[in-house]
Amino acid sequence: MRHVDPRRRVPRTDALLADPALAAAAGTLGRDRVKAAIVRAQQRARAGELTPEQVRDAALADLPALTPRAVLNATGVVLHTNLGRAPLPAAAVDALVAAAGNTDVELDLRTGRRARRGREALDALAAAVPDAPAVHVVNNGAAALVLAATALAADREIVVSRGELVEIGDGFRLPDLLESTGARLREVGTTNRTALADYAAAVGPRTGFVLKVHPSNFRVTGFTSAVPVADLATLGVPVVADIGSGLLAPDPLLPDEPDAATTLRAGAHLVTASGDKLLGGPQAGLLLGAADLVERLRRHPLARALRVDKLTLAALAATLHAPTTPTREALHAEPGALRARTERLRDRLGEDGCKAEVVPSAAVVGGGGAPGVELDSWALSLPERYAEPLRTGAPPILGRVLHGRLLLDLRCVPADADPDVRAAILRVGA
DSSP, X not given: OOOOOGGGGSOOHHXXXXXXXXXXXXXXXXXXXHHHXXXXXXXXXXXXXXXXXXXXXXXXXXXXXXXXXXXEEOSSEEEOGGGTSSOOOHHHHHHHHHHTSOOOTTEETXXXXXXXXXXXXXXXXXXXOTTXXXXXXXXXXXXXXXXXXXXXXXXXXXXXXXXXXXXXXXXXXXHHHHHTTTOEEEEESOSSBOOHHHHHHHOSTTEEEEEEEOOTTOOOOSSOBOOOHHHHGGGSSOXXXXXXXXXXXOOTTOTTSOOHHHHHHTTOSEEEEESSSTTOSSSOEEEEEOHHHHHXXXXXXXXXXXXXXXXXXXXXXXXXXXXXXXXXXXXXXXXXXXXXXXXXXXXXXXXXXXXXXXXXXXXXXXXXXXXXXXXXXXXXXXXXXXXXXXXTSSSXXXXXXXXXXXXXXGGGSOGGGHHHHHHHHHHHXX
């Protein structure tokens, strides 16, 4: 029998392009890119590096992964910064799709004339915080503070407690951020204690505003004192309060977390916050406060550079209109229901021969909010070796490793994704 050179069995390019998986990739990445990956895999097969049967999978593996990838968050961290913080409610996802085309973002369809940009989102934000005489939105929380400092305190002083000069993540520090605007920081008090008299002694003709920063990603305990907004409001100068996490109204679950409504009622002239934390919406910087101050910020030239796009406005409006959000549902998930759900998953895995345990878990808020607050929860416990293949699988499932075990806390995993979690675990254990 004549020997057949295996290189003659290398699949043809047109046959591979017709393969469903490669055809789908071509629809997303473009035919030329997929064809180039196929040719590279064919060349490897002809060089003897691959068998002809491996060409298809090698071509698929050579294609760039679409990013970002959807991830199932089983870490027990509700607002996980590395996972994009707040997952959007379904209504906001639908709004993003609708806003991907042409929209009426700056057009009044009734009159056919130009209209206020993002009016629906701004109206929804104003309705959510009636204590705010005016509102504005920029592209993130740091941008909100930068705009306030630039518009109100460039070449002037910002009076701030030393204990509130925080690092906000990835090496970015609040003093550097504020000084980049041309403002000068007038630091008062000490790291652990600041009194109203310290602020009063520093306020003068050069004061742009007094800044109150909520240290949302750490706690200082022991011999400490800080000055509340209500007392700062007696100093006769504007008070800007950076509450950070975007809580618009009080939440009994988070009694120590400042909210916009209460802070404004206490006398803050301007409140800044993030939209992608406890609000549960898209990344955005919220500005709420006195009408004259908000208008100064809105009309400042820098505001144009910090303007949010139509997608953010659409998602923000939908989030504010939504009756609830995935963030709120995860925060308020009932521990007993989480335990029952986790036990059902354990039992289903056991039926397929995969042994897992259900153990108590302590979930946290995350995202630089409510430090020290722990949420009673439950987790599925698996051997640590499951961590990497689950993290790199499809869909990626991220848990946390503790004492040699992988813990999967379902608090932030949609209930309809439980079958996907089960299937992924069984693939790893097979």
